[in-house]
Amino acid sequence: MAQSGGLSGRLTNGCELACGRRYVRQQMLCASRLLPMPLKRWSIMTIERARIEAHFKPWGVDGILPWSTLGGRVGELCFERADAAQQSQLQLKLLFTNQPLSIHVHPGDEQATEAGFVRGKTEAWLVLSASANAKVGVGLVRTCSEREVRAAAEQGALVALIDWRSAFAGDVINVPAGTIHAIGEGLVIAEIQQRSDLTYHLYDYDRDRQLDIDQALAVANLGAVQVRVRFGRLSDQRQLLSTTPYFCFEQITLAPGSRWRIETPCETWVLCIDGKADIAEHLVARGEAVFLEREHGSVQAGPEGAKLLAAYAQPNVLPYLLQRAVSDQPDGPFTPSGHSLLGKTLQRAVNQTAERPADR
Numbered sequence: 001m002a003q004s005g006g007l008s009g010r011l012t013n014g015c016e017l018a019c020g021r022r023y024v025r026q027q028m029l030c031a032s033r034l035l036p037m038p039l040k041r042w043s044i045m046t047i048e049r050a051r052i053e054a055h056f057k058p059w060g061v062d063g064i065l066p067w068s069t070l071g072g073r074v075g076e077l078c079f080e081r082a083d084a085a086q087q088s089q090l091q092l093k094l095l096f097t098n099q100p101l102s103i104h105v106h107p108g109d110e111q112a113t114e115a116g117f118v119r120g121k122t123e124a125w126l127v128l129s130a131s132a133n134a135k136v137g138v139g140l141v142r143t144c145s146e147r148e149v150r151a152a153a154e155q156g157a158l159v160a161l162i163d164w165r166s167a168f169a170g171d172v173i174n175v176p177a178g179t180i181h182a183i184g185e186g187l188v189i190a191e192i193q194q195r196s197d198l199t200y201h202l203y204d205y206d207r208d209r210q211l212d213i214d215q216a217l218a219v220a221n222l223g224a225v226q227v228r229v230r231f232g233r234l235s236d237q238r239q240l241l242s243t244t245p246y247f248c249f250e251q252i253t254l255a256p257g258s259r260w261r262i263e264t265p266c267e268t269w270v271l272c273i274d275g276k277a278d279i280a281e282h283l284v285a286r287g288e289a290v291f292l293e294r295e296h297g298s299v300q301a302g303p304e305g306a307k308l309l310a311a312y313a314q315p316n317v318l319p320y321l322l323q324r325a326v327s328d329q330p331d332g333p334f335t336p337s338g339h340s341l342l343g344k345t346l347q348r349a350v351n352q353t354a355e356r357p358a359d360r
């Protein structure tokens, strides 16, 4: 097991800063831990309430209760670091669609860095609600030539080449970089993605937007896409929704009043999608989120329980993301008894590969 500098496993807290970030000397692992913490001598530890930025879009929804009381045509609620100057690798959003979004594609990391950007964009979606006949488009219906796709994009006929799939609440869809994709109308979607603004638009339903057909064709996969999602039950509370090389995406369901401990060695976003929860003294209701990085804290579900989404910036599932509290003390000791069970269920889940039906 990776350890550093011959120091043995205990966590040493250092000075506390007024901004709420704590510098810790080193987080070390006890011998039972499976995944090592990052081995930095001084790490920044953060738990903060995520700031919500509303983006108004022509394809947005006028009135998005119960997610927000905001008026206007809201297309996106973006969850951001409390301090906008702070960086993050992932971007968490809620999308509300009353019209179809543009048909577009994102480059991968290599293509993005060649273009002078930090990273490309792979994304994953969880459908939270869907009207009848709601659809998402992922990939093309068949392998097409670049010439064919270019002609379709220029003539406004690209919609017919997109592989549209019926969307239902609970569907999880992975969209690797390079996949031509689109989101139809009548959907509420939780989206986790690599943080990148690099989008190449192929078609935008004659809305007034510049298209990037050359750049899109240079990075796009011009064929059908297998929408394969690895998912499985990690514990009674944790459901793995998706893993990609850049993040894991989970749904967490907590019984009313139950107490837990959350612990993460990496950038992690937790969004409440139902009920309420107190996460390290940040009370979150539906549509509210917290950001954590190299931190731990107590979690208590509200009187009606809580349903949370967690997305964290690493490709492997975190076995100890959520541990059951055995003390009424907010930061008291926590049971190790769930670890072996979680290890077994984790292995089963990771071994399980389920293919979403092409259409339903």
Ligand SMILES: [Zn+2]
Binding pocket: 104, 106, 123, 181
């Ligand atoms: Zn996209």
